[in-house]
Amino acid sequence: MSDRALAKSFDLNAIDLDFITDPYPTLRRLREHDPLHFNPDGSVYLTRYDDVQQVYQDKSMISDKQAPFAEKFGQGPLYTHHTTSLIFNDPPYHTTVRKLLATAFTPRKLAEMESLIGDIVDDLLDQLDGAGEVDFVSAFASKLPTEVISFMLGVPREFRERLRGFSLAILGALDPVVTTERLDSGNNAVEEFGALLSDLIDHRRRNPEGVGQGEVLEALIFGEFEGRRLDQQELIQNCIFLLNAGHETTTSLMANGLGVNAGLKFHHWPE
Numbered sequence: 001m002s003d004r005a006l007a008k009s010f011d012l013n014a015i016d017l018d019f020i021t022d023p024y025p026t027l028r029r030l031r032e033h034d035p036l037h038f039n040p041d042g043s044v045y046l047t048r049y050d051d052v053q054q055v056y057q058d059k060s061m062i063s064d065k066q067a068p069f070a071e072k073f074g075q076g077p078l079y080t081h082h083t084t085s086l087i088f089n090d091p092p093y094h095t096t097v098r099k100l101l102a103t104a105f106t107p108r109k110l111a112e113m114e115s116l117i118g119d120i121v122d123d124l125l126d127q128l129d130g131a132g133e134v135d136f137v138s139a140f141a142s143k144l145p146t147e148v149i150s151f152m153l154g155v156p157r158e159f160r161e162r163l164r165g166f167s168l169a170i171l172g173a174l175d176p177v178v179t180t181e182r183l184d185s186g187n188n189a190v191e192e193f194g195a196l197l198s199d200l201i202d203h204r205r206r207n208p209e210g211v212g213q214g215e216v217l218e219a220l221i222f223g224e225f226e227g228r229r230l231d232q233q234e235l236i237q238n239c240i241f242l243l244n245a246g247h248e249t250t251t252s253l254m255a256n257g258l259g260v261n262a263g264l265k266f267h268h269w270p271e
């Protein structure tokens with residue numbers, strides 16, 4: 001098959017392990033021969049920087065995914081989560097959540113966290129000392145961001161171990177093709193994680209002074225934008241999103257960074 005024909009026949013909903021392991025030849029073919037690619041289901045896959053940039057800046061483009069998510073997830077926890085978190089929403093709701101979050105992510109507030117992050121790194125490295133062979137993802141790459149984001153949301157230590165499992169289950173359900181088992185585990189993860197966060201939010205509401213921890217949670221619960229506060233469901237789902245967005249991405253960044261530097265190749269493929 002010619003490169004052009006290969007590019008045209010690409011289907012994002014049917015990617016295989018070869019694509020996950022080394023997507024670059026496919027992406028290059030798409031960029032060169034079919035940059036505005038239509039998948040068989042009608043969705044569009046862009047591979048050129050300028051095109052993506054244009055879409056991101058075009059105000060007529062929307063992030064709302066209620067219709068496709070209703071079809072994919074049905075009504076249930078995954079649907080509620082992915083249609084309530086800010087990422088799949090548009091103004092005015094998106095603006096409200098974004099403004100509230102922004103107050104917790106100012107350069108000053110982040111600078112205040114530097115020494116905490118340094119302490120966590122030192123602590124994790126100390127634990128590796130003399131350990132011999134270790135799994136970098138579970139021993140370091142997943143722990144560092146989990147600790148930091150848990151601190152920002154005030155997630156108690158005893159729950160932190162479970163966050164990665166929740167996150168993989170919830171984000172994994174966004175893959176183009178998912179089995180019923182993975183949908184079930186995603187739905188369960190939203191429910192369990194949601195219940196945990198709901199208790200945390202209630203506790204925080206009753207203790208508005210806090211102890212300096214959970215800066216982000218505080219901004220989300222007590223913050224107000226144009227007279228609007230977030231309700232309990234919006235709070236829960238955006239906290240879940242933040243924990244997922246804040247740690248899974250960074251874990252992969254560190255693991256892939258280390259792998260590339262060591263001349264290794266990693267891939268993540270759902271079990």
Ligand code: HEM
Nearest residue numbers: 086087088094098101145149242245246247249250251253
């Ligand atoms: C290597 C690390 C990261 C990568 C690669 C990454 C990637 C992304 C991407 C691609 C988006 C935009 C998705 C879209 O709109 O289509 C996004 C949005 C977002 N990310 Fe990250 N992210 C990273 C780390 C983080 C961290 C550490 C946090 C928070 C602690 C975070 C919080 C968010 C939030 C809140 C949004 C939604 C923004 C909005 O809709 O206005 N991310 N991220």
